[in-house]
Amino acid sequence: MTPRKGERPPLPEPLPVPTVDAHTHLDACGAKDADGVSTVVDRAESVGIARVITVADDLAAAIWAADASEWDDRVFAATAVHPTRTAKFTDEDKAVLEELATRPRVVAIGETGLDYYWDYSPPEAQHDAFRWHIDLAKRVGKPLMIHDRDAHDDIMRILHEEGAPERVVFHCFSGDVEFARKCVDAGYVLSFAGSVTFRNAKELRAAAQLVPLDQMLVETDAPYLTPHPFRGRPNEPYCAAYTLRDLAELRGEDVGDVAAAVRDTADRVFRLPTVTSHDSGGA
Numbered sequence: 572m573t574p575r576k577g578e579r580p581p582l583p584e585p586l587p588v589p590t591v592d593a594h595t596h597l598d599a600c601g602a603k604d605a606d607g608v609s610t611v612v613d614r615a616e617s618v619g620i621a622r623v624i625t626v627a628d629d630l631a632a633a634i635w636a637a638d639a640s641e642w643d644d645r646v647f648a649a650t651a652v653h654p655t656r657t658a659k660f661t662d663e664d665k666a667v668l669e670e671l672a673t674r675p676r677v678v679a680i681g682e683t684g685l686d687y688y689w690d691y692s693p694p695e696a697q698h699d700a701f702r703w704h705i706d707l708a709k710r711v712g713k714p715l716m717i718h719d720r721d722a723h724d725d726i727m728r729i730l731h732e733e734g735a736p737e738r739v740v741f742h743c744f745s746g747d748v749e750f751a752r753k754c755v756d757a758g759y760v761l762s763f764a765g766s767v768t769f770r771n772a773k774e775l776r777a778a779a780q781l782v783p784l785d786q787m788l789v790e791t792d793a794p795y796l797t798p799h800p801f802r803g804r805p806n807e808p809y810c811a812a813y814t815l816r817d818l819a820e821l822r823g824e825d826v827g828d829v830a831a832a833v834r835d836t837a838d839r840v841f842r843l844p845t846v847t848s849h850d851s852g853g854a
């Protein structure tokens with residue numbers, strides 16, 4: 572990953588409606604314990620990013636993410652071994668992931684998938700691990716959160732061969748219009764990170780305009796992919812508000828409508844518990 576320099580971007584104007592950062596790495600943002608987690612999530616909540624899903628990339632991070640989701644009721648977890656970490660994926664690792672996957676606040680199996688950009692794990696090891704995670708998602712009835720870097724065709728092929736879980740999310744969607752249409756038609760959910768705000772991301776920005784709101788999520792993938800105009804500076808969940816505003820403008824839609832729709836998509840896909848303070852009936 573490219574080093575991130577400088578200070579955190581300023582806090583954006585708060586969103587009119589609270590929403591969700593669907594994919595972040597709180598540990599890589601510097602949070603170590605319950606206090607660190609609440610500091611980052613407080614900052615996010617102050618601008619309308621009311622809940623976050625923190626995602627693991629290796630086994631230790633998976634255990635940490637599952638624990639962190641129990642420290643703060645605004646945090647949920649996704650657990651898996653990242654495709655770049657699959658060169659040595661042991662039966663012991665799988666047993667740990669199977670246990671984590673059953674925890675109630677672990678709301679997705681991820682991030683898993685394929686990464687042909689970095690050369691850390693051979694493709695065969697990545698394919699085997701991806702197939703294993705697909706099967707796990709189906710066994711525990713949780714959504715699959717996919718990392719797809721330069722691997723669109725193989726991702727689709729393996730999903731088709733294995734049979735996709737009922738709920739599939741492409742985190743940090745990076746395809747063009749044609750691939751976005753394929754994903755939308757298959758019923759998959761496309762999650763957009765700060766990369767969609769980059770002014771030279773013409774294909775991706777075009778793709779983001781055709782995704783129905785009930786198949787769209789917004790994420791930071793913090794501390795990476797800080798949105799425009801703060802590219803290269805440290806990212807945090809609060810910066811999802813920048814991406815959401817930019818997406819709303821790009822699509823010609825109201826910011827509040829997009830925030831609410833993305834929140835509803837996240838609640839539905841990850842089966843997040845209802846926030847009772849915004850409820851008349853409770854539950």
Ligand SMILES: [Zn+2]
Nearest residue numbers: 682718742743
């Ligand atoms: Zn990823």
Ligand SMILES: [Zn+2]
Nearest residue numbers: 594626682792
């Ligand atoms: Zn990630």
